[in-house]
Amino acid sequence: xxxxxxxLLILCLxxxxxxxxxxxxxxxxxxxxAITTTFKGSEILIFGAVKRDKPAPEDKLDVIITVxxxxxxxxxxxxxxxxxxxxxxxxxxxxxxxTFYAIRSTAPLNEILSPAADLQHSISVPRAIRAxxxxxxxxxxxxxxxxxxxxxxxxxxxQVQEESIELTEDTLFRANVELPSNxxxxxxxxxxxxLRNNQVIDAYETTLDVRKVGLERWIYNLxxxxxxxxxxxxxxxxxxxxxxxxxxxxxxxx
Numbered sequence: 001x002x003x004x005x006x007x008l009l010i011l012c013l014x015x016x017x018x019x020x021x022x023x024x025x026x027x028x029x030x031x032x033x034a035i036t037t038t039f040k041g042s043e044i045l046i047f048g049a050v051k052r053d054k055p056a057p058e059d060k061l062d063v064i065i066t067v068x069x070x071x072x073x074x075x076x077x078x079x080x081x082x083x084x085x086x087x088x089x090x091x092x093x094x095x096x097x098x099t100f101y102a103i104r105s106t107a108p109l110n111e112i113l114s115p116a117a118d119l120q121h122s123i124s125v126p127r128a129i130r131a132x133x134x135x136x137x138x139x140x141x142x143x144x145x146x147x148x149x150x151x152x153x154x155x156x157x158x159q160v161q162e163e164s165i166e167l168t169e170d171t172l173f174r175a176n177v178e179l180p181s182n183x184x185x186x187x188x189x190x191x192x193x194x195l196r197n198n199q200v201i202d203a204y205e206t207t208l209d210v211r212k213v214g215l216e217r218w219i220y221n222l223x224x225x226x227x228x229x230x231x232x233x234x235x236x237x238x239x240x241x242x243x244x245x246x247x248x249x250x251x252x253x254x
Contacts, residue, residue: 022061023051024192024204032209033179041181044208046104047174048192057196061170062112064123064193065104067177067208070186071096071130076144092144096130099152099184102159104175106167109160114198121193121200125149125158156180183210 026048033042046065050056074094105112109124118124129145152158157180165175188208193200 021052021054021201022056022194023202024194025049025051026192026204026206028190028206028208030208031206032211033183034211039181039183041183042179044177044179045174046177046190046192047172048204049173050171050194056170059196061167062106062195063165063167063173064106064109064113064195065102065165065175065177066123066128066189066191066193067100067102068098068128068189068191069100069184069210071098073097074148076147078144078147094129094145094148097148098128100157100180100188101125101128101152102177103161104164104177105162106165106173108162112195112198117195117198117200121191121203123191123193125160155182157182179210185211 026046029045029047030042033044044067046067050061074097075091076094077091103109103123103125109118113123118127122128126145126149129148149158153160156178159178165173167173188210190206190208192204194202
């Protein structure tokens with residue numbers, strides 16, 4: 001009798017939960033990226049579909065995709081020209097910022113994403129940068145955050161391509177993300193958001209594994225795990241290169 005009551009209670013609680021009308025089913029063209037000595041960047045295809053348990057609403061459906069590296073602290077310095085010399089002036093510590101961040105969307109973010117949803121999910125580039133505790137000496141924090149965004153955007157590390165997702169019949173979607181050659185190692189967080197009426201109705205998350213392989217991996221491990229040996233080898237290579245160049249020019253003179 002008690003078991004029946006418990007089962008009935010569980011069924012009632014499950015019935016009271018709201019049904020998920022639309023869900024993301026997605027995948028990546030590749031789940032790992034190998035960084036070698038000849039790595040010149042890569043491109044991944046993110047694709048998926050919207051799973052429904054009832055007819056789609058009449059409201060417009062939008063999709064946002066983000067790909068983010070791990071977050072690291074950033075020290076930003078502002079330079080000023082004094083007496084003809086560029087010197088460091090104000091500075092600010094950005095708590096955490098991704099070294100790579102890409103956004104793809106079906107429409108401009110300011111048209112499909114509400115500020116509250118952006119705050120909750122940290123989708124836009126400024127929201128992806130965590131600088132809540134940064135207090136620059138003698139100034140406001142915003143210019144420093146903008147400087148990080150501007151510099152990394154110019155380097156291709158921050159990418160915002162609005163209206164770049166192909167959405168077919170409010171069901172199938174796909175987007176390409178270009179990965180630059182200067183990627184850092186780590187698990188890259190890939191998120192897909194479904195939106196209606198400027199609100200996120202479902203989200204899907206997976207990871208992209210970026211790792212150095214071959215000679216790149218050996219050099220990286222040597223530098224981080226055996227720094228003394230790495231330093232000695234670097235010194236020997238530099239001396240050998242200098243001696244080789246000197247011997248080559250001597251032969252040319254003769």
